[in-house]
Amino acid sequence: MIRSLRVARATAMKARTQAINALKGLLVTAPAELREQLRDLPAVRLVRTAATLEPGPVTTPLAAARLGLRTLARRYQALSAELRVLDAELDRLTRTAAPKLVALFGVGSDSAGALLVAAGDNPERLRSNACFSMLCGSSPIQASSGKTRRHRLNRGGDRQANAALHRIVVARLRHDQPTKNYLARRIREGKSKKEAIRCLKRYVAREVFAVLPR
Numbered sequence: 001m002i003r004s005l006r007v008a009r010a011t012a013m014k015a016r017t018q019a020i021n022a023l024k025g026l027l028v029t030a031p032a033e034l035r036e037q038l039r040d041l042p043a044v045r046l047v048r049t050a051a052t053l054e055p056g057p058v059t060t061p062l063a064a065a066r067l068g069l070r071t072l073a074r075r076y077q078a079l080s081a082e083l084r085v086l087d088a089e090l091d092r093l094t095r096t097a098a099p100k101l102v103a104l105f106g107v108g109s110d111s112a113g114a115l116l117v118a119a120g121d122n123p124e125r126l127r128s129n130a131c132f133s134m135l136c137g138s139s140p141i142q143a144s145s146g147k148t149r150r151h152r153l154n155r156g157g158d159r160q161a162n163a164a165l166h167r168i169v170v171a172r173l174r175h176d177q178p179t180k181n182y183l184a185r186r187i188r189e190g191k192s193k194k195e196a197i198r199c200l201k202r203y204v205a206r207e208v209f210a211v212l213p214r
Helices: 001-028 034-037 043-050 061-097 109-121 129-133 159-175 175-190 192-209
Strands: none
Touching: 001 034, 001 043, 001 061, 001 109, 034 043, 043 061, 061 109, 109 129, 109 159, 109 175, 129 192, 159 175, 159 192, 175 192
């Protein structure tokens, strides 16, 4: 169920981004009268205002631009309504399927859904938290050379699950003081920020594995 809704959500998000980009692009080439009216508006007000434009008979470039802008704005609004419905259902389903996962700091319904789908598609691989970390592309990869001992980022694994771990880490770096302290300490030890975040993603993968429904 979560997988099905995530497919619908991903396509809606992509289409909404295309709609707002097209709207802004069309505004650049719109007649000066319309461009001056709308170009300084933030995105939310731009969509709201463009959706109310009245083109009238399409017999001039100005009327055609108004109709095009209104169509794109209303498409954006329709897709936003779709996303609100999908997000509400995904929130309900993830809380029902894995309440302990959603309760973790920084884990929203989108990230929880990606991690649950990755785990559900590969149950035979989840023998330990290390296996789950490898599945999510957050396990360390040996990159030592000579006297240098280091690990690099893992470019494999489920990239949607890896992106979910990254979002969780970013949320914690913004709002969780122990996570901020850990990053600062690892940087003082000589690690780059990317390497420190890779370590944090590995720790989050361990936390997630512990609360995944078996």
